[in-house]
Amino acid sequence: MSPRPRQRRAVFLLAGALALLLLALGVWINREVSAPSSPTTAIPVAADSVDAENEGRLVNVTGRLSVEQPATDPQLGLRAADAIVLIREVEMLQWQEHCSAGTCTLATTWSPTLIDSTRFSTSAGQRNPDRFPLQGERFAGKGIRLGAFVPDVDLLLASLESTPRPVSLDEFPENLAASFSAVDGALVSGNDREHPAVGDLRIRYRIVPAAQVTLSGIQQSSRLLDPARIQQP
Numbered sequence: 001m002s003p004r005p006r007q008r009r010a011v012f013l014l015a016g017a018l019a020l021l022l023l024a025l026g027v028w029i030n031r032e033v034s035a036p037s038s039p040t041t042a043i044p045v046a047a048d049s050v051d052a053e054n055e056g057r058l059v060n061v062t063g064r065l066s067v068e069q070p071a072t073d074p075q076l077g078l079r080a081a082d083a084i085v086l087i088r089e090v091e092m093l094q095w096q097e098h099c100s101a102g103t104c105t106l107a108t109t110w111s112p113t114l115i116d117s118t119r120f121s122t123s124a125g126q127r128n129p130d131r132f133p134l135q136g137e138r139f140a141g142k143g144i145r146l147g148a149f150v151p152d153v154d155l156l157l158a159s160l161e162s163t164p165r166p167v168s169l170d171e172f173p174e175n176l177a178a179s180f181s182a183v184d185g186a187l188v189s190g191n192d193r194e195h196p197a198v199g200d201l202r203i204r205y206r207i208v209p210a211a212q213v214t215l216s217g218i219q220q221s222s223r224l225l226d227p228a229r230i231q232q233p
Contacts, residue, residue, distance in 0.1 A: 042216040047147025054219045058227060061149055062214040065156075068143025071207070075134070076187075077173045080165060083207040085153060086139045087162055091202045094128040097121065110202055112136065129199050146215060148222060155217045155226040162206040 043054060047063030071086035072079045080086045091110040097120045098105050104122045109115075117128040140153045166185025169177040180203075181193035190200040217224030 045219075047149065050148050050219070050222045055221070057219055058216060059219045059224070060214065060216045061146055061224065062212075063147040063149075064212050065151075065210045066143075066145050067141035067210055069141055071139045071141040073137075073139055073205075075137075076176060076203075078167060078171055078205065080205070080207050082210045083165070084141055084144055084210055085156055085162070085208040086141075086165070087206040087208075088137050088139070089204045089206065090132060090134050090136045091204075092129065092132055093196050093198050093200045093202070095120070095126045095198060108198060126198070132201075134201060134203070146213070146224065149215075149219075149224050150222050151215055151217065151224040152226060152229075154229055155215060155224055156208055158226050158228065159215050159217075160208050160213060162208050165205040165207040167205055
């Protein structure tokens with residue numbers, strides 16, 4: 001065979017390969033253009049109805065949060081009207097050791113966690129309690145809704161800012177009010193509000209209020225779930 005026919009054959013083969021490559025590229029481009037949105041991109045949906053077509057998808061819902069029964073602290077008897085979630089924060093006055101340049105001193109501080117005074121390098125009998133008599137906790141209202149959707153508490157706390165909720169003694173039962181003082185919107189236990197002692201508690205509250213919000217969550221029936229808590233396959 002002469003060189004010329006071989007060259008023509010090579011040209012035909014190259015042209016055929018190029019045509020197949022362009023065809024494959026066109027199919028890929030068409031697939032990418034027509035592909036559904038990424039699962040990490042929230043789909044905007046109306047709050048007044050639940051579309052079963054969005055089951056398992058990340059949806060973006062805007063509306064006003066509502067609650068049938070506002071959040072309540074059952075231990076202390078505080079009822080926060082119009083609160084979706086009530087958050088109780090508890091601190092205890094404790095000794096804290098501070099060391100610098102080989103010298104250690106003790107001072108009191110409000111702390112939300114226990115400080116182990118047995119590990120102090122110096123002590124003149126100052127000891128902290130070994131437990132909190134009351135723990136911080138969160139309380140959700142009953143019948144929380146965002147239009148037709150029921151958002152999980154985890155999603156609410158992850159997505160929305162809580163706001164301080166100052167309290168006064170007249171919001172609590174009389175027996176509790178006799179053991180606490182109201183200081184700057186917080187409850188402080190003990191007999192001397194101006195000079196609290198080690199072991200006294202300071203209790204503050206925060207709330208997630210009923211308000212106009214936008215939530216992005218995984219739709220599961222009528223529920224909205226926190227995407228961070230959905231186990232990926």
